[in-house]
Amino acid sequence: xxxxxxxxxxxxxxxQLHTSYSPxxxxxxxxxxxxxxxxxxxxxxxxxxxxxxxxxxxxxLLPLDAVSFFGFETRLAEGQNLSTDCALNLSASGAELMTxxxxxxxxxxxxxxxxxxxxxxxxxxxxxxxASATWLEFDSNPQQPEPNLMFxxxxxxxxxxxxxxxxxxxxxxxxxxxxxxxxxxxxxQTCYDALPASVGDFQFGLMLARPIQAIRxxxxxxxxxxxxxxxxxxxxxxxxxxxxxxxxxxAPYADFIGLHLDIAGPVLPHIGIEPNFKSGSWSRQPHxxxxxxxxxDQLKRFDLMCDAKHKALLDWGGHQQVQYGATAGxxxxxxxxxxxxxxxxGSAIAKAYFGIAHRDSEGSST
Numbered sequence: 491x492x493x494x495x496x497x498x499x500x501x502x503x504x505x506q507l508h509t510s511y512s513p514x515x516x517x518x519x520x521x522x523x524x525x526x527x528x529x530x531x532x533x534x535x536x537x538x539x540x541x542x543x544x545x546x547x548x549x550x551l552l553p554l555d556a557v558s559f560f561g562f563e564t565r566l567a568e569g570q571n572l573s574t575d576c577a578l579n580l581s582a583s584g585a586e587l588m589t590x591x592x593x594x595x596x597x598x599x600x601x602x603x604x605x606x607x608x609x610x611x612x613x614x615x616x617x618x619x620x621a622s623a624t625w626l627e628f629d630s631n632p633q634q635p636e637p638n639l640m641f642x643x644x645x646x647x648x649x650x651x652x653x654x655x656x657x658x659x660x661x662x663x664x665x666x667x668x669x670x671x672x673x674x675x676x677x678x679q680t681c682y683d684a685l686p687a688s689v690g691d692f693q694f695g696l697m698l699a700r701p702i703q704a705i706r707x708x709x710x711x712x713x714x715x716x717x718x719x720x721x722x723x724x725x726x727x728x729x730x731x732x733x734x735x736x737x738x739x740x741a742p743y744a745d746f747i748g749l750h751l752d753i754a755g756p757v758l759p760h761i762g763i764e765p766n767f768k769s770g771s772w773s774r775q776p777h778x779x780x781x782x783x784x785x786x787d788q789l790k791r792f793d794l795m796c797d798a799k800h801k802a803l804l805d806w807g808g809h810q811q812v813q814y815g816a817t818a819g820x821x822x823x824x825x826x827x828x829x830x831x832x833x834x835x836g837s838a839i840a841k842a843y844f845g846i847a848h849r850d851s852e853g854s855s856t
Contacts, residue, residue: 519814521557521578522549524848527812528821535802536564536844541574541630548576548628548635551593554814554848556584558622561826561845566789568796577627577640577845585611585621599636599698602665606639609661615649629699636699639665640706643692654682657694662705665696671703673755678705681753684723685709686716693748704754708764714741717749721761726751728759732836739792740765740830743784750829759834766827775807775824785828794830794840806844811851822847 525546537545549560559579580588587593588607594600603626610624611617623642628635645654652661658679663670688711695706712720714737718730740747743765750762765785767774776782786803789795803825812821826843833839 519554520550521552521554521560522546523814524554524812524821524846525549525560528810528823528846531806531810531823533802533805535798536806536842537562537574544628544630544635545574545576548578551635552578552580552584552587556581556587558584559826559845559847561843563841563843564799566795566799566828566840566842567793568798573630575628575630577625579625580621582618582621585618585624594637595634597634597636598667599638602667602696602698603637603639605664606641606661609664610641613651613656619649620647623693627695638695638697638699640693640695643694645690645692665698666703669703671755674703674705674753677753677755677757678707681707681724681751681757684720685712686720702754704752704758707751707753708748708762709751710746710748710764710766712749714747717747721749724751724757726757726759726761728761728832728834729836732832732838733761733763736763736792736830736832736838739788740785743781743788745769750831761832763830763832764827776804777807782825789828789830789840792838794838799842803842803844812848819848819850822849 529542532542545562557578558581561577561579563575563577578584585607588604589611591601591604594603607624610620614620620642625640627638627640629638643652643657644650645652658675662675662678689709691709691711693706693708693710695708697704697706717737718734721728721730721733737747740763745768746766748762748764748766750764752758752760767779767781774782786795786800790797790800807824809820809822812819823846824844826845828843829841830838831841
């Protein structure tokens with residue numbers, strides 16, 4: 491679960507922030523302008539220089555007011571691939587812009603994203619109000635950026651008309667251009683039905699840019715003690731012993747642990763483990779939340795994180811005054827969360843998610 495920026499006062503006393511963006515800024519700048527300003531502070535340990543061109547392509551897609559948070563993914567072990575995926579957490583105006591069909595280069599993936607935002611807007615009493623629960627993610631590649639889609643789902647949300655059957659019969663088929671296979675649909679239904687009735691905090695992901703028909707199911711409110719029984723019910727064939735080891739190690743340093751499952755007919759045997767904080771990690775940066783340090787210590791204990799990347803992540807947080815033409819603002823830097831991906835044989839890799847967000851400082855517009 492990647493969270494946007496909602497409490498920038500953590501970056502220092504006296505810094506006053508607007509909660510919305512200035513259209514005058516948006517009309518003149520893109521997210522790439524913000525990235526250019528923070529680029530000198532991007533450590534090579536977290537993003538290789540050759541990945542910056544891809545990040546700039548993604549950042550150039552949308553105006554500044556369309557994005558609440560621009561995030562990056564980095565692997566944490568020594569010598570691991572520094573290829574950096576990135577993601578755009580959209581604002582309400584960004585979600586509305588996506589319905590126009592004018593973003594991207596017209597590929598099937600972009601058309602599916604357009605269809606998603608149109609359907610999403612039609613099923614909320616205040617269209618685009620929950621845009622902050624949606625993300626466009628981009629795998630690192632030298633070609634044109636192709637989006638993957640992640641979105642939060644709460645079946646009992648009162649302002650939404652998105653019952654589970656609508657997801658299965660309307661939304662998922664639309665995102666697969668009508669080719670939502672029956673085996674995949676049945677597997678998704680099995681995973682959903684097997685959950686305890688109290689569970690209702692989800693994120694779904696569709697890897698639209700990848701050559702596989704699959705759905706990622708992320709579950710954020712399944713109690714840790716119920717995870718192993720749940721995975722047995724759905725027929726997960728991964729390494730239970732290794733999973734239990736990591737769950738036990740991370741539990742003291744998080745409010746909850748999310749499970750990330752990939753469903754492609756069968757439930758695939760790898761799994762993602764996401765320790766995180768209920769209030770959102772943006773308002774719990776390492777200088778205010780000591781459990782970050784305990785979590786990093788556990789990652790290093792399992793040789794999943796090297797010293798250089800540990801230091802680079804701790805040094806990343808902060809803010810800087812920025813200027814876009816006649817308009818001043820703040821560029822915020824922070825950590826989002828970590829994730830461990832467990833392979834079928836029990837081996838693991840760790841990833842961290844960090845990023846930037848622009849906010850207008852009070853009285854900055856001229």
